[in-house]
Structure formats: C-alpha cells, structure tokens
Amino acid sequence: xxxxxxxxxxxxxxxxxxxxxxxxxxxxxxxxxxxxxxxxxxxxxxxxxxxxxxxxxxxxxxxxxxxxxxxxxxxxxxxxxxxxxxxxxxxxxxxxxxxxxxxxxxxxxxxxxxxxxxxxxxxxxxxxxxxxxxxxxxxxxxxxxxxxxxxxxxxxxxxxxxxxxxxxxxxxxxxxxxxxxxxxxxxxxxxxxxxxxxxxxxxxxxxxxxxxxxxxxxxxxxxxxxxxxxxxxxxxxxxxxxxxxxxxxxxxxxxxxxxxxxxxxxxxxxxxxxxxxxxxxxxxxxxxxxxxxxxxxxxxxxxxxxxxxxxxxxxxxxxxxxxxxxxxx
Amino acid sequence: xxxxxxxxxxxxxxxxxxxxxxxxxxxxxxxxxxxxxxxxxxxxxxxxxxxxxxxxxxxxxxxxxxxxxxxxxxxxxxxxxxxxxxxxxxxxxxxxxxxxxxxxxxxxxxxxxxxxxxxxxxxxxxxxxxxxxxxxxxxxxxxxxxxxxxxxxxxxxxxxxxxxxxxxxxxxxxxxxxxxxxxxxxxxxxxxxxxxxxxxxxxxxxxxxxxxxxxxxxxxxxxxxxxxxxxxxxxxxxxxxxxxxxxxxxxxxxxxxxxxxxxxxxxxxxxxxxxxxxxxxxxxxxxxxxxxxxxxxxxxxxxxxxxxxxxxxxxxxxxxxxxxxxxxx
Numbered sequence: 001x002x003x004x005x006x007x008x009x010x011x012x013x014x015x016x017x018x019x020x021x022x023x024x025x026x027x028x029x030x031x032x033x034x035x036x037x038x039x040x041x042x043x044x045x046x047x048x049x050x051x052x053x054x055x056x057x058x059x060x061x062x063x064x065x066x067x068x069x070x071x072x073x074x075x076x077x078x079x080x081x082x083x084x085x086x087x088x089x090x091x092x093x094x095x096x097x098x099x100x101x102x103x104x105x106x107x108x109x110x111x112x113x114x115x116x117x118x119x120x121x122x123x124x125x126x127x128x129x130x131x132x133x134x135x136x137x138x139x140x141x142x143x144x145x146x147x148x149x150x151x152x153x154x155x156x157x158x159x160x161x162x163x164x165x166x167x168x169x170x171x172x173x174x175x176x177x178x179x180x181x182x183x184x185x186x187x188x189x190x191x192x193x194x195x196x197x198x199x200x201x202x203x204x205x206x207x208x209x210x211x212x213x214x215x216x217x218x219x220x221x222x223x224x225x226x227x228x229x230x231x232x233x234x235x236x237x238x239x240x241x242x243x244x245x246x247x248x249x250x251x252x253x254x255x256x257x258x259x260x261x262x263x264x265x266x267x268x269x270x271x272x273x274x275x276x277x278x279x280x281x282x283x284x285x286x287x288x289x290x291x292x293x294x295x296x297x298x299x300x301x302x303x304x305x306x307x308x309x310x311x312x313x314x315x316x317x318x319x320x321x322x323x324x325x326x327x328x329x
Numbered sequence: 330x331x332x333x334x335x336x337x338x339x340x341x342x343x344x345x346x347x348x349x350x351x352x353x354x355x356x357x358x359x360x361x362x363x364x365x366x367x368x369x370x371x372x373x374x375x376x377x378x379x380x381x382x383x384x385x386x387x388x389x390x391x392x393x394x395x396x397x398x399x400x401x402x403x404x405x406x407x408x409x410x411x412x413x414x415x416x417x418x419x420x421x422x423x424x425x426x427x428x429x430x431x432x433x434x435x436x437x438x439x440x441x442x443x444x445x446x447x448x449x450x451x452x453x454x455x456x457x458x459x460x461x462x463x464x465x466x467x468x469x470x471x472x473x474x475x476x477x478x479x480x481x482x483x484x485x486x487x488x489x490x491x492x493x494x495x496x497x498x499x500x501x502x503x504x505x506x507x508x509x510x511x512x513x514x515x516x517x518x519x520x521x522x523x524x525x526x527x528x529x530x531x532x533x534x535x536x537x538x539x540x541x542x543x544x545x546x547x548x549x550x551x552x553x554x555x556x557x558x559x560x561x562x563x564x565x566x567x568x569x570x571x572x573x574x575x576x577x578x579x580x581x582x583x584x585x586x587x588x589x590x591x592x593x594x595x596x597x598x599x600x601x602x603x604x605x606x607x608x609x610x611x612x613x614x615x616x617x618x619x620x621x622x623x624x625x626x627x628x629x630x631x632x633x634x635x636x637x638x639x640x641x642x643x644x645x646x647x648x649x650x651x652x653x654x655x656x657x658x
Contacts (some may be wrong), residue, residue: 007499074433104404147622148626159559163565224551227551230488232610240598277565288482
C-alpha cells in the first residue's frame with residue numbers, strides 16, 4: 001500500500017494536534033516523521049509514530065518543553081532538553097551548531113535530557129543543507145553486548161557524518177550494531193535469514209537467524225571488537241559533554257528516555273574546492289568493479305536520494321496495519 | 330627475544346642521527362617508535378622502522394621540513410606538512426589543537442602533505458595526557474574495496490578517539506579494515522587462520538584465510554557496508570579540511586606519501602564530573618558476563634596499558650631479524 005507524502009504528513013499533523021501539540025511543533029514533528037518514511041527509513045517514520053504518541057501520553061516526552069542553555073565551555077554549548085520531543089531538540093541543536101560554525105568555523109552543541117531523535121540522518125541532511133559538515137551522535141539504552149561479553153551494556157549509539165554536496169548531500173547514518181533491533185524484527189517477521197551474520201545464537205555461534213539473535217540478545221557490534229569500542233567512546237563523549245545520562249543510567253529504566261546527543265558542525269571552508277575534491281573522491285570510489293553484475297557502488301545517502309525521488313513520485317510504501325492504527329488515533 | 334625500552338630507543342636514535350636528523354627530532358622520532366613497540370603495536374614500532382628509514386633515503390620524507398600554516402577558517406587551522414616525518418607533524422598538530430581547545434573549548438587542525446603517523450593512538454594518548462578529548466583521523470593509500478566492489482578504492486583511514494582518565498586514558502585506535510594488511514601478513518607468516526572473517530577469497534566468499542585475502546586484495550571493511558561508508562566519510566573530511574591529497578590522489582603513486590590528517594581536541598569540561606561519569610560507564614560495561622570463562626571486558630586502551638607495564642618490566646618482544654637489521658643500519 002502506498003500513500004502520498006502530503007497525506008502521510010497531514011495524518012501525523014492531525015494526530016499531534018489532537019494530542020495538544022502547539023501547531024508549529026506539530027507541523028515540524030509531522031514533517032520529520034513523514035520525511036523519514038519518504039526517505040525509506042520506515043522504522044523511524046510511520047512505523048515509529050504510534051510509539052512516539054504513546055510516549056507523549058505516558059509523559060515521557062513533554063511536547064510543551066523547550067531546551068534551555070545550561071553552560072558554555074568556550075565555544076561549546078551545553079543544553080538541557082527538558083524531555084521535549086527529541087526531533088525538535090535535535091533540529092534546534094543542529095541549528096545552533098550551524099550558527100556557531102558560521103561564526104567561528106566550527107561549533108559543538110551537547111544536549112542532555114532529550115529524547116530519541118528518530119532518524120539521525122535527518123540532522124545530517126539539515127547541517128549539509130545549511131552548507132556545513134555535520135558530525136552528530138547520540139547514546140541509547142543498552143542494546144549490544146561489549147566485545148567479550150554476553151549481556152547488553154552498550155547503546156547502538158548512532159553516528160551521523162554529513163558532507164554538503166550540490167548534487168545530493170553525502171550522509172552516513174550508522175548505528176553501532178550490525179543490524180538494529182528493528183531490522184532484526186523485520187527479517188524475522190518476513191521469515192528471512194540475514195544476508196550476513198548479525199549476532200550470536202544462544203549457543204554462542206555467529207548467526208544469520210534473526211530470531212536466534214533476538215532471543216540471545218547478543219547483537220553483533222559492527223566490526224566485532226571495533227564497533228564495541230566505538231560505541232563505548234561515543235557514549236563517553238555524549239555523557240561527558242552533555243553531563244547527562246549515560247547508557248548505564250538510561251538502562252536503569254526499561255523505556256529509553258533522557259538520552260544525550262552531540263552535534264558538531266564545521267563550515268564548508270570553500271564551496272568550489274570542496275565540490276572539486278568531493279567529486280574526485282566519489283569518482284575514484286565508483287571505479288571499483290562491482291562484485292555482482294550490474295551492481296553499483298553507492299556513496300552514503302545516494303540510495304536515500306533515489307528512494308526519496310521514487311517515493312515522492314509513486315507514494316510512500318506503508319504497512320497497512322500501522323497506517324490504519326494511525327488513522328484511528 | 331626481548332630488548333629493554335631504553336636500548337630500543339637508543340638504537341633508533343643512533344640510526345636517525347646517522348641519517349642526519351637534527352638531534353631533537355631524532356630524539357622525538359626514536360621515542361615514538363620505541364613507545365609504539367612498548368605499547369604492543371609492533372607493526373608500527375620496530376617492525377616499521379626500516380621502512381621509515383628507507384623513505385627518508387628515498388626523499389619521500391624530509392627530516393628537515395617543518396609544518397607551515399596555510400590558512401585559518403575561523404578557529405580551524407590548516408597546515409602544510411611539507412612532507413616532514415608524519416609523527417612529528419601529528420605531534421605538532423595535536424599540540425596546536427590542544428592549545429586551541431584550552432583557549433576556546435575546542436580546536437581543529439587539518440594538515441595536508443604529511444606522512445604516515447605510524448600508530449594513530451600516539452596522538453590520542455598525547456591529547457588525553459594534556460587533559461583533552463581527542464578525535465583524530467587520517468587518510469591512507471587505497472587498501473579496501475568499497476562495499477559492493479572488488480577493487481580497493483578506500484583507505485583504511487584510522488580513527489582515534491581518546492578520553493582522559495587519571496587511572497589510564499581511554500584510547501580507541503581503529504582502522505576501517507577488519508584486519509590491517511600488516512596483521513594479515515602476520516597471521517600468514519605464522520600459518521594461522523584469522524579468528525573471524527577478514528575479507529573475501531578469490532571466489533568471492535568470506536574467508537578466514539589470510540593468504541587468500543591478500544591475493545584477492547578484498548579486505549573486509551569493519552561492519553561490511555558501514556565501515557565502507559565511514560572510511561569514505563573520513564577521507565572526505567580529511568581532504569576537504571586539509572585541501573590536500575585524497576585517497577584517490579595518494580593512490581596514484583605506489584608508495585604512500587603526502588597524506589592528510591585532522592585533529593580535533595575538546596577541553597575536558599570538568600575533571601571531577603568527567604571522572605565520575607567515566608567510571609560509571611566503565612563499571613556498567615564491565616558487568617556484562619564474559620563469554621569465556623575468566624574472560625575480561627576491556628575498555629579501549631586497557632590492554633595497551635597492561636602490555637606497556639609488562640614490556641617495561643620484562644623487555645619489549647622484538648623480531649630478531651628486524652632487530653638485527655636495525656642494529657646493522
């Protein structure tokens with residue numbers, strides 16, 4: 001089933017207004033959810049929307065709250081998210097980091113006590129659209145065991161890196177687990193094997209069986225010990241700079257709330273030179289012969305853009321059960 | 330065979346002075362090579378030293394050169410490494426980034442036209458020792474195929490993240506390939522299988538056979554498509570900010586020279602709070618039950634510190650053939 005972008009967005013807007021969101025905030029949140037589905041990140045678009053509304057109802061997200069400035073360390077700003085909607089806080093922080101970057105070449109904004117930013121890539125695209133390099137990361141509830149361990153103690157702590165480009169921004173948005181829990185559930189629901197090992201089964205063997213991995217809770221960090229280390233470092237940076245909740249503290253509750261994030265923006269030093277160097281890099285990368293006939297070597301964000309164009313033209317694929325659930329809200 | 334730290338360092342110093350290094354630079358380079366071996370990174374300590382001297386002799390590294398400031402973009406400094414020894418340039422850039430961070434909360438130094446920094450972790454430890462968070466990365470010659478491709482077009486572009494800690498700094502030093510070429514050769518030389526898949530064999534199958542991977546040149550990026558994307562982004566950031574050679578340009582020569590690097594330092598906002606939050610994170614991580622009896626969950630840098638203490642006490646393990654080669658230089 002496919003739904004036009006504007007219809008999806010209008011439906012989100014209607015539900016949020018019914019939840020007493022202020023009109024401007026409702027509009028911004030609805031746009032972000034609709035854009036996430038439009039860009040093919042269905043897990044953090046329509047599919048996540050009911051949970052978001054549920055968190056509002058439970059009081060875990062405060063739609064009336066605004067971020068407040070807590071401290072500055074030189075050029076670094078530390079904000080308190082006051083449990084406002086994570087997407088609005090993240091949008092705001094990106095704007096602040098862009099403004100600092102435009103003034104000083106670079107800027108860094110850390111926020112604590114915020115909520116899930118949904119698709120991290122959103123704020124990468126935002127920074128790039130403003131002519132800035134963006135380096136953003138968040139911590140999360142514990143989802144991944146540290147290397148050598150069985151019990152989840154690390155967040156999957158997505159890292160976003162964005163580079164502005166006239167022909168389509170380059171935006172990497174990677175969580176530290178090889179597959180997110182949402183992706184594992186999607187494969188399980190479709191009765192499909194993972195294309196590559198995504199964790200360990202209960203016998204401690206690397207596995208492509210999504211169900212076995214969900215049962216063992218032993219999701220694989222990207223690059224084994226390396227992603228485990230990187231996830232830990234990102235939690236350290238977020239927690240130290242925001243002076244907020246670490247993955248350890250977030251995990252004390254069973255629901256994820258009050259996470260921290262860091263937004264670093266760097267002003268593009270020189271549009272023309274950057275464009276020339278960027279094309280040089282992409283062109284060279286794409287000269288690698290594909291490993292399957294007709295395969296393409298895509299840069300991060302290339303497939304997103306392709307999906308966006310297709311979904312805007314043909315409508316956005318939606319899971320009918322979730323779409324009906326939202327319409328009934 | 331084991332050699333005391335001071336003897337190793339003295340030997341490096343002797344050779345470099347014979348190569349007409351200025352005494353202070355010889356001292357600094359000798360210390361870095363000896364410290365890399367001391368910390369267990371033998372591939373970028375003693376084992377790499379003969380290649381370093383060879384590059385000096387070939388004129389690829391200019392021991393007399395100094396980095397020069399090219400431009401500033403706000404708080405970002407762009408330097409030209411003038412092909413000076415990579416370790417001295419990287420040390421210098423870290424010092425500059427630390428100085429900027431102490432003044433403005435954060436600093437960013439990009440350098441082009443520099444050389445291999447040997448162990449990236451060196452500059453993470455340096456930043457942490459100066460009370461700063463460090464985020465450093467470099468590009469390299471093409472060593473890894475992009476995801477979906479056969480031919481190497483990406484550097485393994487090591488990323489270093491360091492957090493200062495009184496009881497031992499936390500320092501992640503990760504290349505974007507699952508195993509470095511040096512590590513693959515080490516396993517091959519010892520006739521050992523890799524513990525986990527490290528690339529593809531010539532038939533295009535994931536493999537733990539180091540020889541097959543070296544022959545196919547299809548090293549695995551960490552986390553498959555994710556590390557491929559991250560390696561590309563790091564090359565973009567290095568090249569855009571340093572306005573120097575990308576992996577594409579570096580790869581036009583068969584020897585790696587004139588690489589670029591970025592050094593971001595952030596001043597620890599508050600020693601006491603940082604220490605409390607850091608211990609909270611490490612303690613929680615270590616509560617994950619080990620997957621093998623007696624196993625430990627180590628933070629990045631923990632094993633380095635353990636190796637350092639042991640090697641200082643018992644002497645540094647050296648490959649006798651390389652040690653003799655250096656002594657004969």
